Amino acid sequence: MKAGCALACLLLAAALPCLADGAAERGKDVYASECSDCHSVQPQKNKKGPTLFGIVGRRSASVPGFRYSDVMRNSGITWTPEQLRRYIAAPKQVIPHDRMKYDGLSDAGDLDDLMGYLQTLH
Amino acid sequence: MKASGMARAITLLAGILGMAWTSVACAVPAYSRQTGQECAACHMGAYGPQLTPYGVRFKLGGYVDSDEQGGKLPLSAALIASFTHTAENQARAPTASTKVNDNAVIDQASLYVAGRLAANLGTFTQITYDGAERKAMLDMLDLRYASSLDLSGKELVLGLVLDNNPTLQDPFNSSPAWSFPYVQSSVAFEPGAATLINGGLEQRVLGLSGYLFWNKSLYVELGSYRSLSPAMQARLGLGREEDPGRLGSGTLYWRIAWTKDYKRHAFHVGAIGLNASLQPDRGQPARNDYRDVGLDAGYEYLGNRRHMVSVYASYIHERQTRGALLASGGAARLHGRVDEFKLALSYDLRETWDVTLARFDERGSRDAMLYGDGYTGGRPDTAGTIAQVDWTPWGKEGSWHEPWANLRLGLQYTRYDRFNGARRNYDGQGRNARDNDTWLLFLEAAL
Numbered sequence: 001m002k003a004g005c006a007l008a009c010l011l012l013a014a015a016l017p018c019l020a021d022g023a024a025e026r027g028k029d030v031y032a033s034e035c036s037d038c039h040s041v042q043p044q045k046n047k048k049g050p051t052l053f054g055i056v057g058r059r060s061a062s063v064p065g066f067r068y069s070d071v072m073r074n075s076g077i078t079w080t081p082e083q084l085r086r087y088i089a090a091p092k093q094v095i096p097h098d099r100m101k102y103d104g105l106s107d108a109g110d111l112d113d114l115m116g117y118l119q120t121l122h
Numbered sequence: 123m124k125a126s127g128m129a130r131a132i133t134l135l136a137g138i139l140g141m142a143w144t145s146v147a148c149a150v151p152a153y154s155r156q157t158g159q160e161c162a163a164c165h166m167g168a169y170g171p172q173l174t175p176y177g178v179r180f181k182l183g184g185y186v187d188s189d190e191q192g193g194k195l196p197l198s199a200a201l202i203a204s205f206t207h208t209a210e211n212q213a214r215a216p217t218a219s220t221k222v223n224d225n226a227v228i229d230q231a232s233l234y235v236a237g238r239l240a241a242n243l244g245t246f247t248q249i250t251y252d253g254a255e256r257k258a259m260l261d262m263l264d265l266r267y268a269s270s271l272d273l274s275g276k277e278l279v280l281g282l283v284l285d286n287n288p289t290l291q292d293p294f295n296s297s298p299a300w301s302f303p304y305v306q307s308s309v310a311f312e313p314g315a316a317t318l319i320n321g322g323l324e325q326r327v328l329g330l331s332g333y334l335f336w337n338k339s340l341y342v343e344l345g346s347y348r349s350l351s352p353a354m355q356a357r358l359g360l361g362r363e364e365d366p367g368r369l370g371s372g373t374l375y376w377r378i379a380w381t382k383d384y385k386r387h388a389f390h391v392g393a394i395g396l397n398a399s400l401q402p403d404r405g406q407p408a409r410n411d412y413r414d415v416g417l418d419a420g421y422e423y424l425g426n427r428r429h430m431v432s433v434y435a436s437y438i439h440e441r442q443t444r445g446a447l448l449a450s451g452g453a454a455r456l457h458g459r460v461d462e463f464k465l466a467l468s469y470d471l472r473e474t475w476d477v478t479l480a481r482f483d484e485r486g487s488r489d490a491m492l493y494g495d496g497y498t499g500g501r502p503d504t505a506g507t508i509a510q511v512d513w514t515p516w517g518k519e520g521s522w523h524e525p526w527a528n529l530r531l532g533l534q535y536t537r538y539d540r541f542n543g544a545r546r547n548y549d550g551q552g553r554n555a556r557d558n559d560t561w562l563l564f565l566e567a568a569l
Contacts, residue, residue, distance in 0.1 A: 028426075029425075029426040032425075032426040032427050032428075033385045033386045033424060033425065033426055033427070034385050036163075036427070036519075037159060037163040037174075037176045038159065038163070040519060042519075042520070045519075046158055046189065047157065047158040047159045047160075047163075047189065048157045048158055048159055048187060048188070048189050066189075067189070067190040067191060099190075101179075101277075103338075
């Protein structure tokens, strides 16, 4: 019995990175279709929007060389996973009148995958 | 009827039709420098003019989106060079500087003023040197002001646009000015009929339209056009010889479309129209009236941008009342019609390789005078298939010298099933439609 449990735990432990990788891979696709027009994931590469490299855990309006809107500069947000998720789901509700024109990502599965991918960018 | 009058009417008509057969390809890295985004953000296949849904919004927003870094000059340059081979030699060299076959020409060397001019004012303006005709001209003009406001939580974009070709201002890839093929040989065969809205007034008019774009979905536009005087056309490098005449003051252009961007895919459906009265001989009161109505639709699968598919279809019906042509002997019947159908299906691999298959079919009602010499049965009917493969190595994030340079190399084959009314011996001189089949090898470059 103990041996069975150990084997199950081992298999689960081995599978978890794969599952996470799968979510991140799907998240990369979500990024490609939802975000890539305006945001790069390369360090220090800003487009119309700032780079998403290192976005998770970053303070808002902190990418050097990018010109943020006043409302973004004054938002005082730190992009924790929870805060970032809330923002991507409904950006105009979290920071009204910002320049970003994105309407938001409503699909919870896509949002999970995207968050998984963004957390790998550091 | 005076012979000179008839010749003039036919020449005018040929001029109108000929103008419909020019390249619309364009790519302006100035926009890329302005926004910090790669060409692929706005263009399917990473090279213009085929707009992505994001590109549609950039255009309707007035070409003013930017990375707010400032110091960007709204200037670009572009080149289209090509080699054209037709199945059989043409009867005459298409221009004074070309041969009856196997022509290598610089189709266009262009300077663009493209981008934000002021907070809400932007432009897409092209000045072109035509290497086949060896002349420079004001080619495309699109100057627009756009402003957006919040309407009960939905974005409403309101805009005004000044342009020199009906449908040039349109954002959708199925409208006449922007439909496939985006590059055409400037020294190959021209089909014998086209609707007025499909390039018949190109460059010779100036129009002002107002538009709204609600909730990134509903597009409505209403506008009117006035013709440029022959003197102004000459000053702009267009020449007086192909002056299509004076437009009546009641010229009406309208457009309505519904589009939806689901990010991974998008579609649009729409209707378009042009009501115009054209006085081909400015010294005579006689007019030709045109009533154009079209339906169009498009679907784009963008996915994760590694595999993309697009399909566009359009149908335009034109009702003609040819008072001036009838009076001058250029037509035998007062009333007539022209119908145009286009369908294009494209596959794009990694925003680099494109394959497109397209079908075109133009039909007109019988008129033995209007479609006399060079036609069979008094009909202009022309139909065929176009296949194209092209390679766009740059234009993506991280591309060589992005956002300063872009390049496309393409090979296009046009097969004619019917030309000017018949499959065989359409001109009475033994020439078959297939004799006009055209190979086009082209290079586009932009910086």
